[in-house]
Amino acid sequence: MSWLRRVLIEMWGMVVFAALIGFLGPFGTYGQAEFPGRVWHWWMLLMGAYVLVRPSLLLWAAIADVTSLPRRMLISWGVLLSSFPLALLWEWSASVFFHALGGFGGLLPFAMLSAVGVLLVTMWARSADDHLRESFSTARPDDGLAPSVAVDQAQFALADGPKAANASSSGTASPRLARRLPKGFRGPIIALQAEDHYVRVHGTAGSELLLMRLRDAVAEMDDCPGSQVHRSWWVAAGGIASIDMEGRNRTIHLVNGETAPVARESVRDLERAGFLQYRDGVA
Secondary structure, eight states, rough: OOHHHHHHHHHHHHHHHHHHHEEEEEEEETTSSSHHHHHHHHHHHHHHHHHEEEEHHHHHHHHHHTTTOOOOHHHHHHHHHHHHHHHHHHHHHGGGGGGGSSHHHHHHHHHHHHHHHHHHHHHHHHHHHHHHEEEEESSSOOOHHHHHHHHHHHHHHHHHHHHHHHHHHHHHHOGGGGGGGTTTSSSOOOOEEEEEEEEEEEESSSSESSSSHHHHHHTTTTTTEEEEEEOOOOOEOOOOOOOEEEEEEEEETTTTTTTEEEEEEGGGHHHTTTTTGSSTTOO
């Protein structure tokens, strides 16, 4: 239920955000109500911004992954675009708190600041969630490597052919990256996905976020057979369930139900290396 923990942290962040604005009482709102009333009203307004902006962050991140555009740039512009319908919504609400802003033109800058505030709260919540996750995992006794990851990764290696079997016999079947994962992680590692400053490690059932760069995470996969199929995705050979082909486009379906895009410019090299045809009947 990591998503529920993240949502609760974000809700707490929005309460703090509303309390700060309510305390300052901008745009002549300081004298219109007592502090609790101001906080409540600002929280309702900012939650409107949250409901509109938060889903757009997921949308723009997905578009960045599909189009290979810079994620950070696309999300930043997407947040600014979301402020336009937010300003219209607040104008239609005709709230007395907004009378001093002078219509849409005055509301737009405040809507932009609110949208950016939601983005900052979301980023803070992700960082806080990762710290909580790391604190919880390090608080438990651990022998340095989750047993389920070690066993499952070795089974994956044996199932993937001679190359993986040789890696297993050389003692590299369990990658160093597995040592960073909590015991509850359901191995093996089937894919790595870059998310801003984090890497989402995909297992057979669920995923975990690690604060590191994708290239460092790939390096810690050691000799596990796989390839970086996209600027933000590395996929283990044994994690591929099927591959969709449409012209020059390729989409990898992982065994856990997730999908990974394949960069169009990399398709020929990956096919020449045999990665996209590693299993009979897949591609």
